Amino acid sequence: MNIEIEALNPTLGAIVHGWEPEAPISKKTRQTILDALRQHIVLVFRGNPQPSDTALVHFASGFGELVKGSEWFQDNGDYAEILRVNNVYDKEGVPQGTGGSTELGWHADYSYVPRVGKESFLNAVEIPENPPRTCFCNQYRALETLPEKTVAKLRTLRAFHSITNYISGDESQSDETSEKPGAVVTSETRAGFKAKRERNRELGIEKPDIPQAEHPLIMTHPDTGREILYVSPQIIKFIIGMPKAESDELIEELTEHSLREENIYRHDWQVGDTVMFDTLGSLHRRDSWDPAQRRIMRQLSTML
Ligand SMILES: [Fe+2]
Secondary structure (H helix, E strand, O other), X not given: OOOEEEEOOOOOOEEEEOOOOOOOOOHHHXXXXXXXXXXXXXXXXXXXXXXXXXXXXXXXXOOOOEOOHHHHOOOOOOOOOOEEEEOOEOOOOOEOOOOOOOOEEEEOOOOOOOOOEEEEEEEEEEOOOOOOOEEEEEHHHHHHOOOHHHHHHHOOOEEEEOOHHHHHOOOOOOOHXXXXXXXXXXXXXXXHHHHHHHHHHHHOOOOOOOOOEEEEOEEEOOOOOOEEEOOOOOOXXXXXXXXXXXXXXXXXXXXXXXXXXXXXXXXXXXXXXXXXXXXXXXXXXXXXXXXXXXXXXXXXXXXX
């Protein structure tokens, strides 16, 4: 396999040419990909045959232990490591994946569990006519460009991350983020999770409760030692020990700082694209799309 990397943007984003999803991958090629990921944060594998589920799991697991995301999201697929991100529903109205075609706000994958997402992989199986873009934000650069005084303050702080009521489908546990535009939590997705939970109960399938987690606002990438502004705005509920209003204001300020134009790459999807990204060192969001049209993606993450 002869991999070539073509940078897309000075801040983040590169195309990877020459990936053969079904072929064995050498240590050297894997290292070339990892080096490119460290440099570009977002890698787009384009123009190759569509990987099977098995090939996708095999490829991703070469970079680390995979999160069994579909168990937490209450799906019953062949591979617990593949999260089905789609808006397809069965005849009984149970979502075949995460459900929903609404905008998904800025977040880092699996920030709400103790072992957070490290690398993520997103593969496009089917996309609508006007496909929603996925945008990525460089959180290394966000931290590097903060004033020293702010960084010193952030070093002392930890945040509480949770999507428990989203996953449980429990609408009675209201939370403020559900009212924000672009929030992860919507009544549509909540209803979908509730339907899945009921389906699984009928099938006698026990699914683990999704944990909640606390993390520092500044994380260090274990492979590079680089520091990251770890603020997952749609998932963080509050900064530990800080009054709510002050905590909300700080999260908003930091998010605004991160989302400067020069820190962002917007991906226009083609069917068959596999995007690998440094989910620890970045944030991402997606646009909404016409719910009458199908969008089917496969998502995997390694864990820290
Ligand atoms: Fe995500």
